[in-house]
Amino acid sequence: LFWESLSNGMTEFINKPRKKILSIVALIVMGTILLSTAIVSNTLVNTNEIKPSERPIGTYSKSLPTRSPLPMTLTDSYGELAVSIDHAKRLSSMEVKTLSKLPKGTELQSVYIKKDAQNDTYLVTQVYTPREMQVTAYTTFADVMDNNGIIVLYSKEATNFDRQSWLEQYSKNPNVDVVVINGMNAIAIDGTPENGERSQIMFYDQDVFVNLVSVGYHRADLIEMAKSLQ
Amino acid sequence: LQTDQSHYQKESDKIWPMIALISILPIMMLTVGFSTQEADAAKCYTPDHCYALHRYNDATVNGLKYNTIVSDMVPITPCSTVMVAAGWVALPNGDWLEAGFTSGSLAGNCYSTKQGYYAYQDSFGYSEYNAGTLTVGSTHTFEISDANTDKYWNIKRNTSNLAQVLMAYSYGTVADRGIEGNRNNPSTSWIPTTHFWNGQKYQNGAWSNISGGQGWFYQDTSYGYYIGNCDTTHFHARTGGTLTCSGSH
Numbered sequence: 001l002f003w004e005s006l007s008n009g010m011t012e013f014i015n016k017p018r019k020k021i022l023s024i025v026a027l028i029v030m031g032t033i034l035l036s037t038a039i040v041s042n043t044l045v046n047t048n049e050i051k052p053s054e055r056p057i058g059t060y061s062k063s064l065p066t067r068s069p070l071p072m073t074l075t076d077s078y079g080e081l082a083v084s085i086d087h088a089k090r091l092s093s094m095e096v097k098t099l100s101k102l103p104k105g106t107e108l109q110s111v112y113i114k115k116d117a118q119n120d121t122y123l124v125t126q127v128y129t130p131r132e133m134q135v136t137a138y139t140t141f142a143d144v145m146d147n148n149g150i151i152v153l154y155s156k157e158a159t160n161f162d163r164q165s166w167l168e169q170y171s172k173n174p175n176v177d178v179v180v181i182n183g184m185n186a187i188a189i190d191g192t193p194e195n196g197e198r199s200q201i202m203f204y205d206q207d208v209f210v211n212l213v214s215v216g217y218h219r220a221d222l223i224e225m226a227k228s229l230q
Numbered sequence: 231l232q233t234d235q236s237h238y239q240k241e242s243d244k245i246w247p248m249i250a251l252i253s254i255l256p257i258m259m260l261t262v263g264f265s266t267q268e269a270d271a272a273k274c275y276t277p278d279h280c281y282a283l284h285r286y287n288d289a290t291v292n293g294l295k296y297n298t299i300v301s302d303m304v305p306i307t308p309c310s311t312v313m314v315a316a317g318w319v320a321l322p323n324g325d326w327l328e329a330g331f332t333s334g335s336l337a338g339n340c341y342s343t344k345q346g347y348y349a350y351q352d353s354f355g356y357s358e359y360n361a362g363t364l365t366v367g368s369t370h371t372f373e374i375s376d377a378n379t380d381k382y383w384n385i386k387r388n389t390s391n392l393a394q395v396l397m398a399y400s401y402g403t404v405a406d407r408g409i410e411g412n413r414n415n416p417s418t419s420w421i422p423t424t425h426f427w428n429g430q431k432y433q434n435g436a437w438s439n440i441s442g443g444q445g446w447f448y449q450d451t452s453y454g455y456y457i458g459n460c461d462t463t464h465f466h467a468r469t470g471g472t473l474t475c476s477g478s479h
Binding site: 036061065066067068069070072076077078114115117118120123125141145146148153157158160161162166169170173175176189191197198200202213224 | 277278281283286287288289290292311314316318320322323324326327334349351352354355356357378379380381396398399400403404406410412430433434439448
């Protein structure tokens with residue numbers, strides 16, 4: 001009975017010409033409002049996002065010199081896969097964070113831990129790549145750079161290491177600026193990604209040396225990502 | 231209605247070839263992909279680079295040291311030849327340092343003689359240096375180390391400090407020793423048997439032997455690059471023929 005009366009009511013409403021016009025106008029207005037809201041919100045989101053790199057795949061490998069070491073798989077360089085970030089934190093006794101602001105489509109693919117003999121602790125490495133790139137046992141450092149991925153390294157310095165002296169000397173190199181990231185002085189290296197050169201951000205988060213490395217992004221983007229570590 | 235139908239028919243006439251083309255595209259792309267892979271595969275591990283190496287990567291190192299004897303490498307076309315016997319230390323961020331001997335192309339010049347050399351890739355670019363002519367048959371100790379962990383790496387040959395370089399890390403994640411070249415299937419005289427022994431790593435404030443059970447060999451045997459143990463601390467590398475231990479130390 002309810003459905004029948006509802007159906008009759010709808011038919012009566014639609015059949016009245018004036019109401020028909022009004023309902024069409026209402027639909028158009030609502031549609032326009034919804035569309036405008038979607039466009040505005042999308043614009044707002046986009047301005048807050050890091051644009052995915054448009055660097056052609058393979059730019060890093062093309063830039064390698066004639067003499068170079070044998071390409072290293074990620075496990076050759078960074079050790080075994082960690083079960084989770086917590087696992088890496090526990091083993092390394094470091095405050096390992098993650099990037100919360102990433103280029104659209106880029107995500108954390110894997111975390112590695114390697115015995116750091118000098119401190120009897122671990123080097124922790126996070127590999128962020130575009131979603132469509134598969135990280136396997138054969139993936140190399142060069143593959144990640146070639147595909148515009150981002151590598152983030154966490155390690156501890158030797159106990160006698162003079163941070164300030166190193167920061168001062170290292171920042172004298174070309175294309176290096178000292179920038180402030182979350183209140184901490186950081187080395188910002190602007191490679192020329194177009195030529196396959198790495199951009200890097202290096203800083204000390206308490207006693208942890210953090211290094212972001214990428215060929216796909218200029219340092220301005222890497223600074224934004226570094227600021228989002230949490 | 232008839233006009234409409236014929237219109238749709240005409241449209242569908244255009245659409246089907248397009249759909250067919252779109253279906254074929256991935257197959258075409260795959261075919262191109264496979265042929266590219268084959269082309270690359272014909273050039274060793276990476277295009278234009280072939281290796282026979284011992285790799286130590288069990289844990290980080292603050293240094294690598296090894297002995298070698300200068301072998302009589304013969305670059306047939308010196309200006310287009312890259313051939314080295316060297317040690318490498320790779321840092322976590324993609325930087326590396328290397329030292330050894332070479333012939334052929336080096337630092338913008340062409341050599342038929344055997345030259346000592348060192349090179350490094352730091353965060354600001356790649357640099358390579360000629361470290362003087364070496365006599366065939368002479369024995370040398372090469373060292374790449376940051377023993378006091380201040381991020382200043384020293385590159386040494388015997389007692390000479392060839393260079394000091396400030397890097398981003400005081401340790402390396404990989405330490406390699408062996409040969410590298412840019413020719414496929416070169417002859418036995420291209421890089422003749424080259425000795426490597428007494429390999430050591432610097433860890434926890436001291437040098438220790440890289441023992442026989444540590445590390446592993448990589449060799450592009452399909453392209454004529456060979457390496458193997460003669461005893462637990464001594465290995466030979468060469469091009470053009472399988473391993474021989476004659477003349478071991």
